[in-house]
Amino acid sequence: MFAGYETIITTLALTGIFAYSFHVVLMAGQLSLGQAGFASIGAFVSTLVVPEEPLFGVLSPALVGIPVGMAAGAVAAYLLGLPVLRLRGVFLAIATIAFGEGIRILFTNSEWTGGAAGLRLDKWVTPGFAWMILAVLIYMFWRLRASRSGRAFAALREDEVAAGSMGINVARTRMTSFVASGAIAGLYGVLFAYFVRRIMPGDFEFSMMLDGLVVAVVGGYLVFFGPVVGSGFLTLVPEAQRAIGLEAGWIHPFVTSALLLLVILFLPGGLSTVLAKLAKLRKPKAPRVHSDAGHIDLSHLPQPGTLLLQVDSLDKDYGGVHAVRSVDLEVTAGEIVGIIGPNGSGKTTLVNMLSGVIEPTGGTGQVLGERLGAGRGAHHFASAGVSRTFQHSKLFDRLSVLENVLVGTHVRSKSTFLRRLFWLPSARRDERDASTWAMAALERVGLADRAHLAATELSYGDQRRLEIARALASSPALLILDEPAAGMNHVEAAELSELIGSLAGDGITILLIEHNVGMVLNTCTRLVVLNFGEVIAAGEPRQVAAEPAVVEAYLGAEQTGSSHV
Numbered sequence: 001m002f003a004g005y006e007t008i009i010t011t012l013a014l015t016g017i018f019a020y021s022f023h024v025v026l027m028a029g030q031l032s033l034g035q036a037g038f039a040s041i042g043a044f045v046s047t048l049v050v051p052e053e054p055l056f057g058v059l060s061p062a063l064v065g066i067p068v069g070m071a072a073g074a075v076a077a078y079l080l081g082l083p084v085l086r087l088r089g090v091f092l093a094i095a096t097i098a099f100g101e102g103i104r105i106l107f108t109n110s111e112w113t114g115g116a117a118g119l120r121l122d123k124w125v126t127p128g129f130a131w132m133i134l135a136v137l138i139y140m141f142w143r144l145r146a147s148r149s150g151r152a153f154a155a156l157r158e159d160e161v162a163a164g165s166m167g168i169n170v171a172r173t174r175m176t177s178f179v180a181s182g183a184i185a186g187l188y189g190v191l192f193a194y195f196v197r198r199i200m201p202g203d204f205e206f207s208m209m210l211d212g213l214v215v216a217v218v219g220g221y222l223v224f225f226g227p228v229v230g231s232g233f234l235t236l237v238p239e240a241q242r243a244i245g246l247e248a249g250w251i252h253p254f255v256t257s258a259l260l261l262l263v264i265l266f267l268p269g270g271l272s273t274v275l276a277k278l279a280k281l282r283k284p285k286a287p288r289v290h291s292d293a294g295h296i297d298l299s300h301l302p303q304p305g306t307l308l309l310q311v312d313s314l315d316k317d318y319g320g321v322h323a324v325r326s327v328d329l330e331v332t333a334g335e336i337v338g339i340i341g342p343n344g345s346g347k348t349t350l351v352n353m354l355s356g357v358i359e360p361t362g363g364t365g366q367v368l369g370e371r372l373g374a375g376r377g378a379h380h381f382a383s384a385g386v387s388r389t390f391q392h393s394k395l396f397d398r399l400s401v402l403e404n405v406l407v408g409t410h411v412r413s414k415s416t417f418l419r420r421l422f423w424l425p426s427a428r429r430d431e432r433d434a435s436t437w438a439m440a441a442l443e444r445v446g447l448a449d450r451a452h453l454a455a456t457e458l459s460y461g462d463q464r465r466l467e468i469a470r471a472l473a474s475s476p477a478l479l480i481l482d483e484p485a486a487g488m489n490h491v492e493a494a495e496l497s498e499l500i501g502s503l504a505g506d507g508i509t510i511l512l513i514e515h516n517v518g519m520v521l522n523t524c525t526r527l528v529v530l531n532f533g534e535v536i537a538a539g540e541p542r543q544v545a546a547e548p549a550v551v552e553a554y555l556g557a558e559q560t561g562s563s564h565v
Helices: 003-026 035-046 062-084 089-108 127-145 148-158 160-165 170-196 206-219 226-243 251-266 272-279 347-354 378-384 401-408 417-421 425-445 460-472 490-505 517-523 541-546 548-555
Strands: 307-318 321-332 336-340 362-367 386-388 478-482 509-513 526-531 534-539
Touching: 003 035, 003 127, 003 170, 003 206, 003 226, 035 062, 035 089, 035 170, 035 206, 062 089, 062 170, 089 206, 127 148, 127 170, 127 417, 148 160, 148 170, 148 401, 148 417, 160 170, 160 378, 206 226, 206 251, 226 251, 226 272, 307 347, 321 347, 321 362, 321 509, 321 526, 321 534, 336 347, 336 490, 336 517, 347 478, 347 509, 378 386, 386 460, 401 425, 401 460, 417 425, 425 460, 425 490, 460 478, 460 490, 490 509, 490 517, 517 541, 526 541, 526 548, 534 541, 534 548, 541 548
Parallel strands: 336 509, 336 526, 386 478, 478 509
Antiparallel strands: 307 321, 307 362, 526 534
């Protein structure tokens, strides 16, 4: 009986393995569709080294081809990734599809691949062997999810700008997921080749890519076992069809297409998320907070008066629009510097430059030793000690409150994935330290009891506090807050002002953009006013707010002379 189902059982495992090559890029927010090309390269290159006899008389010769096929797929992915990973969304998808088709045409016209007729091979892949490989992949993705690397992938998927500002090297992380996809696709190519016994370049066509993508999306890429769920559904559909006597060829593609459409419309996370939600029907209790959890060690911070930020004649142009013009600014350790100005005055553009999100078009400057305009991404500034929130909330919505803040620990934590694979105590210790630090940041903003909730379950005011907690988790020397009180009522704004003051009291230097002038006057030690991208006033807050030029530009000409705001 088993022999009769051997093909089905093996196909189910191989389909799951191939789906993981899509899963790993989807979990990092990329739509790459060149996996059939990587699989083809892995399959044909492996035939050059796989022996004809079992290893030591008992082991599958495919074991020799697996590392070679994976290496070939990974190298191909790396070389392809160098030019194409600058692209996003549909453009990346189109470029990788072109790669896969190009490889198929090249191999069809190559002698060493056997041309269109392909190569005849021995069958060395058994159901047990295929499922053993799949089990290893399942285990690896399970251990990846809660690691520092797994959180980096998730953050990248949710918001690349926020991920970079938390210290994640966006380009390197995208390349890592892309290369991993190539390696897994190469692995699948080897297993496929030594299961079907004859491989032809035409086997690795567009339809193979489409099947793998459908399995990954239907199964779900938010949960580590998603490809297995998708493989089970889509491999068993035609078998169920045959079992009930329906042999029409259109039924399988129709059911597959309908299932894909339903998942995209009503269950974007895939079928596996249903199982994950069922497991969470009983919500976990809030993590325990130790009595000293609210204490954050800030002994590394610069001494008061140390120059942290200095810019001279900083400019930012967008075509003919001068967003920032000739701005001079210095910030020393221990200050709370407020930046105010009317909408469109260049406040956010300025802090985007100061945090490495965008590069200036003119002027010079340095922030914590990082030179502006040197091609250094936001992750370099985060590593130097700059952390920030955003004008429009950039939380990672599909992560929990605690997971959001754990992403903030990226620059101060160590990579744990490889050590987690072997259950090394040092990995557990590092993850525990990161969790403790994240809980301390949450306790500091008053959200420790909501650590287990999804970020979207918080009120708007608490979401703004969560952004601050995430920024604090990086242990910053300079904290940039971009309109943190936006949408808050006066009570919440007063509480936020008190929090900012206490953070400054601990030695964190703060750069605050805010439209709530009363809060700025009560919180900041110094004020800088922008209008049309230029600094029109700077100095002691209440004196600056009373200057006629400031009142006219920001508060309205009719309030000239009023200083009670």
